[in-house]
Amino acid sequence: MNTTLARILRVPLTVAAIWVVLAIATPLAMARYAFYVPRPGITCTSLSFTPAGIVSTFTCRSLADIYHRSFEDLMVDATFRSVALLLGAGVLALVLGGLIGVTAALLRRRAFAGGGILGLTSLLSAIPAFFVAYFLQIAVIVLGASETGGRLLPVFGFGYDEHLVLPLVAISLPAIAHTAQLAATRIGDVLDADFITAANAKGLRTSWILAVHVLPHVRPVVLEGLGGGLRISVASLPIVEFLFKWGGIGQLSLEAVGVHDAAGFVFGAVVLGALFAVLGAIADISRPRALFRSA
């Protein structure tokens, strides 16, 4: 069987396997710990007047209880919110990662500049999105936001507007860094090739060389970097959404753990697993099997 086809077929198999395993294991696991309030601000409390006084009971038993929306409506909306973040992160990674990669490759002979760019991207990829999210929120607050909105940027909440900025930065940094590093390495290799030296010797413009002779070799690598980087973004999606109260599928999955909503958790985990598997397949399929020199 064709390797690419086999790799593509592994995606639904993996997703189905995740679904089966989680559908069996999640209810069993949830039966072994007590309900808890997943985050402050959830008002799922019933007050009952008993002889012992007023007793407050946490009554939410599903995500639908928390959000007062139907399960299907909630999950579809949450999935769109998460996919929107990932798409934004993908675009940023392609544009910024590609540009940084090209710049680092062109400056590869200047140790300080080239090394500095690569060092910076290494640092960015090493800082977990969780810390980036928190530090960004604090930075924006220190720079003058207010709890009701903010003069600079909103530091939490959902919206396809300026609300996107901070979660997008937090979630896309690893993808940008990963794409930039792979692109820089690959473009550097191509720029050192004999046929580029020949092109330079012929007096072709750098922009022409890049567009016509370099980028065709680099495109698969950029896609590979994008796939790998976005996998890191998917991994940090739950905590980033939770911190920004984004209301995406990652946040709902974390909240489902508290209210023992097995269906909500399994759905969220399967969606994230599917995204993970698809991105993994993109990265694997895009990975060049041989260097251009021997092709």
Add this chain to the structure above:
Amino acid sequence: MPRRDPWAYIGLAAFFALLFFALFGERIAPHQAIFFVPEHDHDPRPYDPGLVFPLGSDVLGRDLFSLVLIGARTTLTVVLLGGLARVAAGLALAGISTWSRPLRAGTDWLADLVSAVPATLVALIAVKVLVKGDTSVFMFIGALLITGWAGPYRVIRAELDRLAHMPFMEGVRALGVSRSDILRRHHLPHLVPVLALNTSQQVVASLVLVAELGVLGAFIGSVRGINIEESLNTFILGQLNSAQIADPPEWGGLLASTNARAISTLWTTRWLFLVPGVAFALTAVAVAAIGFAVARRYARRNVLEELRTRGAGALALTVAAIFIVSALVPDRYAAARSWADDARRAVVATGDSERAFADAGLAPLGGSFALERDTTQVVEAAPATVTVGGVTETETPAVPRSLEPVVYSRTGGGVVEARVVFVSRGLSPADYPPQQTSVFAGPDLGTLIKDLPDDYEGIDVRGKIVVLVRLAGVAAGSRTVSGPAVDTLIENALKRGAAAILFVDPILSRYADVATSISIPVNPYRRLEASDPVSDPNGTPVVVVTPAIADRLLAPAGLSTAPFATVLDAGSADARRSASRDLGITARVSVPLVRATAHVRTIAGETPGVPIDAGRVVVWAVRRSGGASAVDVLGALARTLTPRRVPFVFVDFDPAVDANTNARAVATALAGRRVALMLVIDGLDGARLSFDTPYGDLVPAIDTYAQKAGARYVVTRGTESITSWSWPGIAPFISTKTILIGATGGQGDLRADAAALVAYVAGRYALGAEELPR
């Protein structure tokens, strides 16, 4: 001379920095984790950086910087073990997967599956399932392992694939080298850079996961529920006085206990996240630097050969020396341990505490060591009971109460067996004539009920047992008037000739014996008993019960009191007719009282020469007959502590007849002396000491003392509620910080443990421990 790699130095510096903080963090911390500052002028907690502590405090008033230093050991150990476990599992599975194709396909598929779901989700569920109140950190490491082995597995497997196709492998295979030898001698040296880098990545990943789980409220190890409300003099609205804290302290727990999930904390108390957050981030960078340095160094060197060099030996020796130094450097207040050992050895049978105090050189509190008096009092001879048919309900002393007698001058004791009549809420307009207090005031109770039927009309309660439900209030439109006082309701039934009263109080189980909070009502029956005590054991027995108990008793009559346990709507149809009736059953109410006379003899002595204004620690040993005697502990403490001049008072307390009245005699003898802390010892027969206190800031401290003193004890997981807080003689000392020391579980003699514990406290007190009240 070959150029030295600067990364090697950076890696070494990072390694030694982490090692130093892990081993010495607790010693160099400015304060201990058991040091709380519950109040600081009128500043709200958590304190801003610079106010009390340079980097601020946690929600309970502990130094955040110190907590980070103290938590370094647990956190670093867990993430290191978690990272190593992930890599070890990855290495093992990668090695196994080379044995056959199906095995490899299976492990590949499993790795795909594990890594497809974000680790935070799986780890959160795993921690919730695995980590319970008292589970060890190894369960947490297990949760880290479950979620993270797939990454190292993939990387190592790819590296093994690469190595398998190297030219030297043909020779190795031709020579017939075994699989294990291939892995150990030919693959492992090549794997070192990958393993080093991967281990550092996995340690960082574990660190991030610990931080994320902390924010989500899940953390390593056990928790303590700490409530410091009772240690406060001023109540600040909106201030959090209770929190779940990690035991032992660790960084994820710091994030969890700071309520970091609440977005508002970013504006108000962001240092709660920033201080541990920066520690997490710096550690991540340091670990990454170590991994990078090792990977670079061994990219082209054989690590097995390097292990035989002088440099490696020097490094190993340095590390060993650091460990030895950390083991030898004494911890804080180490001298107090010798106090504990001395007291432990000094425990012998002490028959006469007065003689023991005199021999030890203690000074009497008053004219003599003995505080004596003869006391006569009407006391309960046995628990009160109510019997209807085959159902008997008995008084339980434990809080919350569901049945208790009301014994004051207008009631009394005795046994009554008679028919039962129900008088609903005992409402009679004649008892409450309307009163016009002001032209601006709303109608009073008498006005609201003047047209309602009389619950006593047409029913003869003389010589019968009256069932009466406490009237919570009467509502008319938007206005609600509170019901009469409980004694008024009881006495209205008494004056009509009731032989006994079963008084149903819907909020009986909510009462506190002493005033603690405006939201918790004080028991009105106890107040009556204290202000108007009974003098004759014979009288009319009155028993107060909850609606649940009343309904159980009166089920044969088909009566449920629950509908009457609410505010009465004066305009409702129910209010227009009385539910009073003869229930057609007989009951037996028993409140056995006797007049008791006893000679009470409490022995009290103090360390001589202590200035009158010095804060004292009172060791209050409750005298019990039989079993391990707390008096023996007092004797040992008196002998060992008196020469050391610590400001301690020793009380061999006689709880006979009326413990609170007896305690007042001791309080009188203590007059003028300031009591900073009381240690109450009550019962030492058991396998382990147990501690109880409503002062949450003392909870971690007493456990620490017991551990340092080498005492057998059970970890105190929570703070006692002040409403259920009681010990013999509590009344005059209700506002004094107190720890109740008892015993629990099985057979055993805990005198030596108790003596060691108290002596250790004395040692710390003498050495100036900051957390002890003075």
